[in-house]
Amino acid sequence: MAAHISKAAVIGSGVMGASIAAHLANAGIPSLLLDIVPKSLTAEEEAKGLTLESPTVRNRLAAGALAKLPSIKPSPLYDDAFVSRITPGNIEDDLHRIKDVDWVIEVVVENLAVKQSLLEKIEAHWKPGTIVSSNTSGISINAMAEGRGDAFKSHFLGTHFFNPPRYMKLMEIIPGEQTDPAIVSQMSAFSERALGKGVVVAKDTPNFVGNRIGTYGLLATLQVMADKRLTVDEIDAITGPAMGRPKSATFRTLDLVGIDTFVHVANNVFEKVDNEAEKAVFEPSQLLKDLVARGWIGEKAGGGFYKKVKGEKGSEILSLDLGTMDYAKGKKPASASLEAAKAAKGAKEKTKAMLGGKDKYAEAAWEIVKLTLVYAAEKVGEIADTIVDIDKAMKWGFSWELGPFELWDAIGLVRSVERMEAEGTQVPAWVKDWIAAGNKSFYQKEAGSVAYAYDGKFRAVEQPREIISLRALKEQNKVIRGNSGASLIDVGDGVAALEFHSPNNAIGADILMMIQQSVEEVRKNYDSLIIANEGRHFCVGANIMLLLMEAQDEEWDEVDAIIRLFQDTMMKLKHFEKPVVAAPHRMTLGGGVEVCLPADEMALNAETYFGLVEVGVGLIPAGGGCKELTLRLSQANPNSEVDLQPHINELFLNIGTAKVSTSAHDARGLGYLRSNDRVIMNQDYLIYEAKQAALRLTQAGYEAPRAQKIRVVGSDGKAVLKMGALGMHQSGYISAHDLLIAKKLAHVLAGGDVPANTLVTEQYMLDLEREAFLSLCGEPKTQQRMQHMLAKGKALRN
Incomplete structure (x- = not known):
C-alpha cells in the first residue's frame, strides 16, 4: 500500500530542494518550500525601504528559487504553471506549518551537524504519523537520527533523489535501524506510482548503492587511464556507448556533476570505510585535487576535463591534455575494437565486441570492467540485499544499459572469472562458489519470468501485477x-x-x-x-x-x-x-x-x-x-x-x-x-x-x-x-x-x-x-x- 501524501514540505531551496518541490508539483502534490532567513539586505531591497523583518526579505531564498524554476534547462516542471503549487516560506516563521503536511523532506547542505540541528527543530513541530526524510547522497541515516525520539525515528528514513529529480529514475530509500518497515514499503510504493521512480532499498552505508559503485567505477577508470597512459578523449570513447553507457561517458559526466562535488562524494567513502585497500581506492587522485584547486571543476565553472571555446567556425569543444594541463582540440580515437563495438547492435553485443578486441583500448576496457564487476560483487549484502538492487541502481541512476551483474552474464560469467583469476585478480568467494555449483550466469529466464542468484540458489524476481511486460x-x-x-x-x-x-x-x-x-x-x-x-x-x-x-x-x-x-x-x-x-x-x-x-x-x-x-x-x-x-x-x-x-x-x-x-x-x-x-x-x-x-x-x-x-x-x-x-x-x-x-x-x-x-x-x-x-x-x-x-x-x- 502506498503512503497517502496529499501535501509536503521541502526544507532547503537550493537547486536540489527546489527541483524536488517542482517534481512534487508535477505529481500534483502541493508543498511548502522553506529556507533560512537572510542575514543582510540586497541593494535592491534597501532601495525599496525593506528591512530584515519584511516578509519578502525573510522568504527571499525560497521565493527566488521558485522564480528561477521556469528558466532552468532542462525544465524541472512538466508545465510552468505548476510552480503555483509551491508556497515559499522560511524556517523561522513557517516551520510550524509542517503539522499540516504528510511528508517533510530535508534537503539542506551535506553536513551531519547541520542536518541533526534541523531535525531537532522539525521534531519540535512534528505531528505523529508524519513521514520525515533526508535527501542525503551519503550521510548516515542513523547518525542523523541520533537524539531524536523513538516515534520520530520510526517515521524517519533517507529518500535520495538522483539529480535532476524529474528526469532521473532512481530513488534510493534508506531505512534507519528504527524505521518502521511499513513506512519503507509505503514510501517505496508511493515513490514508484505517484512520483514515477524506480526504487532501490539501500543499506545505511557510505554513499549507499548507486554512488558507491559509480564513484568506485570512475576512480578505477582514472587509475586505468594513468596506468595505460590514455587521454581524456580515449577514455570517453571507451566508456560511452561502446560499453552500453551514456554518451557523456566518464569525463563529460564528471564535468556535468562537478569535479568538486565528485571529490566530496569520494571523500565520504574514503573517510568512513575501514578497509585500507578500499580506502586507498576512494582517496581522490592528485589530478582531481589539482583541478579543484585551479577551479576547473566542470561546466558550472566554464571548464573541467572539457572546455567550450569560440573559434572562427563557431563554438568547439577542447579537451584537457593531462601532460601539459592545457586545452587542445582532441583527436577522435580509432581502433578495431571501437569499430567493432560501433557496428554491434545492443549493449550486450557492443560490450562483448569492445572487450573481445586485442588493442590497447580493449585492454583498458577490460581492466575497467573487471575492477568494477569484482567490487560490485564484494558489496552484495553490504550496500544492498541483492544483485538486482545493484543492477537497477546503476541503470536507473547512471543510465547504464546493463547493470554490473547483467554485464557479467553478457560477457560470459565462467569465462571472465577464469580470465580474472589467471591475471591474479581475487574474485569474491560467493561468486566462485556459485560457479562451482554448476551455475553459468547470475540470471536465468524461464517461461517469461526471471530469477537471480541469491543465497546460493535462484530466486524469482518479484514483479508487481500492475507491471505488464x-x-x-x-x-x-x-x-x-x-x-x-x-x-x-x-x-x-x-x-x-x-x-x-x-x-x-x-x-x-x-x-x-x-x-x-x-x-x-x-x-x-x-x-x-x-x-x-x-x-x-x-x-x-x-x-x-x-x-x-x-x-x-x-x-x-x-x-x-x-x-x-x-x-x-x-x-x-x-x-x-x-x-x-x-x-x-x-x-x-x-x-x-x-x-x-x-x-x-x-x-x-x-x-x-x-x-x-x-x-x-x-x-x-x-x-x-x-x-x-x-x-x-x-x-x-x-x-x-x-x-x-x-x-x-x-x-x-x-x-x-x-x-x-x-x-x-x-x-x-x-x-x-x-x-x-x-x-x-x-x-x-x-x-x-x-x-x-x-x-x-x-x-x-x-x-x-x-x-x-x-x-x-x-x-x-x-x-x-x-x-x-x-x-x-x-x-x-x-x-x-x-x-x-x-x-x-x-x-x-x-x-x-x-x-x-x-x-x-x-x-x-x-x-x-x-x-x-x-x-x-x-x-x-x-x-x-x-x-x-x-x-x-x-x-x-x-
Whole structure:
C-alpha cells in the first residue's frame, strides 16, 4: 500500500530542494518550500525601504528559487504553471506549518551537524504519523537520527533523489535501524506510482548503492587511464556507448556533476570505510585535487576535463591534455575494437565486441570492467540485499544499459572469472562458489519470468501485477499474430495489445496492415484493443525512406496508395465498435501522433514528447492528424456564432512550426489531449493503466463514435493563415519553401475554398490532406529535406 501524501514540505531551496518541490508539483502534490532567513539586505531591497523583518526579505531564498524554476534547462516542471503549487516560506516563521503536511523532506547542505540541528527543530513541530526524510547522497541515516525520539525515528528514513529529480529514475530509500518497515514499503510504493521512480532499498552505508559503485567505477577508470597512459578523449570513447553507457561517458559526466562535488562524494567513502585497500581506492587522485584547486571543476565553472571555446567556425569543444594541463582540440580515437563495438547492435553485443578486441583500448576496457564487476560483487549484502538492487541502481541512476551483474552474464560469467583469476585478480568467494555449483550466469529466464542468484540458489524476481511486460508475454507464447513491423499480443481479460517493433517503430505498410488485421481479430475474439510498446520511443513517425524512394521514382500512384492506406487504417481505428486505448511514451511524433488521435482514450507517460512534425521534412500531416484536430475544435465549439479562427490559428502555428510538447502535460496545453486522456507518472505501469482504461470503457457499455461533420473557417480563414505566414516570410523567419508548405497547410486546416462555417465530412478533410501531401512530395526541396533527415537525423532549412 502506498503512503497517502496529499501535501509536503521541502526544507532547503537550493537547486536540489527546489527541483524536488517542482517534481512534487508535477505529481500534483502541493508543498511548502522553506529556507533560512537572510542575514543582510540586497541593494535592491534597501532601495525599496525593506528591512530584515519584511516578509519578502525573510522568504527571499525560497521565493527566488521558485522564480528561477521556469528558466532552468532542462525544465524541472512538466508545465510552468505548476510552480503555483509551491508556497515559499522560511524556517523561522513557517516551520510550524509542517503539522499540516504528510511528508517533510530535508534537503539542506551535506553536513551531519547541520542536518541533526534541523531535525531537532522539525521534531519540535512534528505531528505523529508524519513521514520525515533526508535527501542525503551519503550521510548516515542513523547518525542523523541520533537524539531524536523513538516515534520520530520510526517515521524517519533517507529518500535520495538522483539529480535532476524529474528526469532521473532512481530513488534510493534508506531505512534507519528504527524505521518502521511499513513506512519503507509505503514510501517505496508511493515513490514508484505517484512520483514515477524506480526504487532501490539501500543499506545505511557510505554513499549507499548507486554512488558507491559509480564513484568506485570512475576512480578505477582514472587509475586505468594513468596506468595505460590514455587521454581524456580515449577514455570517453571507451566508456560511452561502446560499453552500453551514456554518451557523456566518464569525463563529460564528471564535468556535468562537478569535479568538486565528485571529490566530496569520494571523500565520504574514503573517510568512513575501514578497509585500507578500499580506502586507498576512494582517496581522490592528485589530478582531481589539482583541478579543484585551479577551479576547473566542470561546466558550472566554464571548464573541467572539457572546455567550450569560440573559434572562427563557431563554438568547439577542447579537451584537457593531462601532460601539459592545457586545452587542445582532441583527436577522435580509432581502433578495431571501437569499430567493432560501433557496428554491434545492443549493449550486450557492443560490450562483448569492445572487450573481445586485442588493442590497447580493449585492454583498458577490460581492466575497467573487471575492477568494477569484482567490487560490485564484494558489496552484495553490504550496500544492498541483492544483485538486482545493484543492477537497477546503476541503470536507473547512471543510465547504464546493463547493470554490473547483467554485464557479467553478457560477457560470459565462467569465462571472465577464469580470465580474472589467471591475471591474479581475487574474485569474491560467493561468486566462485556459485560457479562451482554448476551455475553459468547470475540470471536465468524461464517461461517469461526471471530469477537471480541469491543465497546460493535462484530466486524469482518479484514483479508487481500492475507491471505488464509485453516481452515476457511473447516469451509465454501470447502472440496472437504478427509480422515484421508489429505484433498483436493477448494481455488477458479480453484485451489485446498492438505492439510496434519496426526500426525506431516507424510506421510502414507492415504496421498499417497489422493494425487492420488487429481490428478484425479483436472484432471476432476480444473486447478491446490497446496500442502500446516497450521501445525506447513509442513512434518517431512514418517510414520516410519508403516515401522518398517512391517520390524520387515519381511513383505517385504508390505514394497515393500509401497515404490512402494510412488514412483508411486510422478511420478503421476511430470508428471501431470496440474500445481503443493508445499508450504513448517519450518520442511520439508525426504518424505516431496520428495513430494515437483516433483512440478513444490515451494513457500517456508523463515524459511524452508529442507533436506533428511533418513540416520538418517538407510535408504536412496526412494520416488524419489535421482532420482529427480540426474535428475536435469543431466539436468543442459547435455554435457557429463562436469564432473558430483563434483556435485554428494556434493549431496552424503548432503544426507549422513542428512544435513538440516538452511533457504530456504540455501536450494538453497544446491542445492534443482531451479531458479523459490520463497522464501516468511511471512508464513501467503504462501498459497496465491502458489495459484498465480499456476494461473500464468495455464495462461502461462502449459505443463507437458516430461520423460527424466538421465546421471549418473556409476561404476567409485561410486568407488569415496565409497572411500570417507571409508576414513571417517577409520578416525572415521562414524560407520560401516554408511559405509554400504553410500555404498548403492553411488550405487543409481552413477546410479549403468554402464559405466560413461550412460543415464538411471527415473524408473531405482527408482528401485535402492527401492532395497537399502528394503535391509537396513532388517538390525537390521537400525531397532534399527528407534526404537530410535520413542522413543527419535533423531538419534541413532550405
